[in-house]
Amino acid sequence: MSKKILLAGVIGGAVIFIWSFISHMLLPLGEAGIKTLPNEDAVIAALRDNAKEPAVYLFPGFMSSDMTAAQQEEYNKKREQGPAGFLVYHPGSSPIMFPKRLMIELVTNIFSAIIAAFLLSQALGKLTGLGGRVLFVTLLGAVPFFVIDASYWNWYDFPIKYVLAQLTDQVVGFALAGVAMAKMLK
Numbered sequence: 001m002s003k004k005i006l007l008a009g010v011i012g013g014a015v016i017f018i019w020s021f022i023s024h025m026l027l028p029l030g031e032a033g034i035k036t037l038p039n040e041d042a043v044i045a046a047l048r049d050n051a052k053e054p055a056v057y058l059f060p061g062f063m064s065s066d067m068t069a070a071q072q073e074e075y076n077k078k079r080e081q082g083p084a085g086f087l088v089y090h091p092g093s094s095p096i097m098f099p100k101r102l103m104i105e106l107v108t109n110i111f112s113a114i115i116a117a118f119l120l121s122q123a124l125g126k127l128t129g130l131g132g133r134v135l136f137v138t139l140l141g142a143v144p145f146f147v148i149d150a151s152y153w154n155w156y157d158f159p160i161k162y163v164l165a166q167l168t169d170q171v172v173g174f175a176l177a178g179v180a181m182a183k184m185l186k
Contacts, residue, residue, distance in 0.1 A: 009116070013112065013114070084157060
């Protein structure tokens with residue numbers, strides 16, 4: 001991989017990182033579809049008493065392929081009656097360590113942009129104009145949305161407001177990075 005591709009990836013990753021700051025801190029995208037639990041103290045106390053290990057918890061439980069027809073029917077009844085949810089849970093305290101998490105975010109943004117820059121460099125023979133190169137990188141940013149966030153919406157009923165905010169965040173971030181990378185990789 002050439003230095004030019006690596007540099008384009010680093011710059012693209014920095015652009016995604018800056019966009020993420022804007023979208024989460026200055027725009028409402030970072031909060032879309034997310035709310036604080038009502039009666040949070042009581043819910044947290046119940047979780048402390050009952051959930052002892054870190055996990056992704058689904059309720060009403062997890063529907064497995066080895067369930068009998070009667071168990072599947074009972075599961076469907078619970079699901080229809082509600083509530084149903086997807087909970088990422090950590091029983092112990094975990095300090096946010098903000099600078100460390102920002103650095104991890106920056107590194108993962110750069111890594112994803114290096115992959116995009118490499119793929120863009122491989123497609124350059126077919127992408128002659130700036131617009132085509134930007135669109136190529138933009139579409140790369142849409143792939144994780146359709147593989148992950150759209151699936152969460154489909155299977156776990158993630159709020160549509162949250163899911164659309166994720167789509168906007170990813171596509172705009174990669175479009176902006178695409179502009180920077182497309183100008184560097186011709």
